[in-house]
Amino acid sequence: MALSLSARTRPRRRGPQARRQRLGLLFVLPAVALVLGIFVVPVVVTAVMSFYDWSLLGQRRFIGLDNYRRLGEDTQFWQSLGFTTLYTVIVTAALLVVGFGLALAVRHRRRGVGVLRTAFVMPVVIGFATAAYLTLWLLDDRIGIVPDLLRRAGLVEGSVSVFSTFPTALAAVVVLVVWKTVGLTMLLLMTGMQAISQDFYEAAQVDGARPARMFRSITLPLLRPTIGLVLILTVIGSYLAFDQFFILTQGGPDNSTIPVVYLIYRAGFIDFDLGYSAAMSIGLMVILLILTAIQLLVVRNREDS
């Protein structure tokens, strides 16, 4: 009887064991449903919206590829993309260099190293917005400690308005980002370094290798997967920067520090042009997917060779 029943209903799996396996679907269902509703559906809807002239106030009209044509000719979008790329390159380079320095310093067991690690990671856990409010105060011309110290040291005279020129504004944001996130880079690199077998270093030492050579010939090559992960996280994180610019530079001076997410926000929720905002969103998504794919390929190819 059992045989005929199972043959009719579920040809592949039978009995209480199979019924138990199907329970798994119930366990994953709440999470999957939420992700579908709050993430997968919006991805599809965003793609659809990008083909519409869609106002936040209600009116909508199908316009085909017009939003994308407009995007292609939008100098502000391309400028913003260029700026975001510049920012990403600078931040990524700075984080890798500083992160490597800190990781090399704290990777070994040494008295007090735990305290150092904790100190370097501490800013990672506060929010970007919070860190930006803090920076705003520290750099304020009138009441900030940094301009005060610069004046006392005789390095500058008169007022110090960091956010009134492009290079100083960008530098301030980069310093903030390195301060706030380098602890994460350090932890990731440190973990990767600790996973490298000591045998390699012992063998190299027997051969008379110097520390610099060991770093170049052992640490760097064996750390490639970790560096790949750090690169992907940093590049994606930087391309999505928003809070720090919104709070610190507000896009200025002269709209020179507008990251792409800022434009998406502005188009959709200041100009109420959701369709165009959606087209920019899709553009950003495609750029990030391509970047991630390239980085994954580069990391993998190097591992193979």
Added chain:
Amino acid sequence: MSTTLTVPRERVAAPRRTLRPQWLPAAAFYTVFGLLALLFVAPLAWLVVSSFKSSAEFAQTPPTLLPTRFSLENYQRLLDAGLWRNVVNSVGVTAGTVLAATVLSVLAGYGFARFRFRLRGLLFLVILSTMMIPFQSIIPSLYLILDELGLTNSLLGLVLVYTVFALPFGIFTMRAAFTAVPAAVEEAAIVDGAGSLSTLWRVLVPIVAPGVATVALYAFFTAWNEFLAALIFTTRQEQYTLPVVLANLQTGAGGTLNWGVLETGAVFAAVPCIAIFLILQRYYVAGLTGGAVKG
């Protein structure tokens, strides 16, 4: 302190010691990296200390290092401005997110680790895809969908969004944690007649508790610190979370910026994160070494 520093350390074997990079002698090492560490901690410490200045002293030129007189004026003004409401919002949204993200991650992590059901691979891929596609690129439609459901200007809406932010990492972590538990543990419970849910809750969850702590911790930081979604999905001040209401304070009504109140608000935003990190930092580090983390 100098005596503790000179105590010989016996747990380190002698031959290993020679392998340490001696590129910096101890004195130089501690000076350089001690100062650097100070640079990382000092701004936060000074922020907290300065919040106890009077509002006038806080906005003084040039700034004073320490409060000349201990004052709770900034805190008083913060409360008077109604900002306690936004602190309560942040606490509520964060508590909701931590609870939802942890429960859903445990359930789904268990399901993906222990059961072979149809579509399992596809559904796991769907969860992971949220790590590849940034939330920032679905903002326009997510706003419309939440609005349609009456979930804009709603703390529940924020909880749902933040839970989705936290889920990929949470499910990934919990799946790994459950996979590491020997199947025999569970089989014994099932032979004893326990149902799946009670096995999960009474037998397995205590074993994977460190993973649960990691998931809860990351959900906490995500929800407490998030800015952009809260900025867009709430438009009334009484619904703002703490980071967003501070941005409003910064632009201020008529350009009147009270520095003391703004930065004391930043203290409220920063201190819970730092305190929780200091207490639970090993779970934080475990989360990083266990796998990838979304931006």
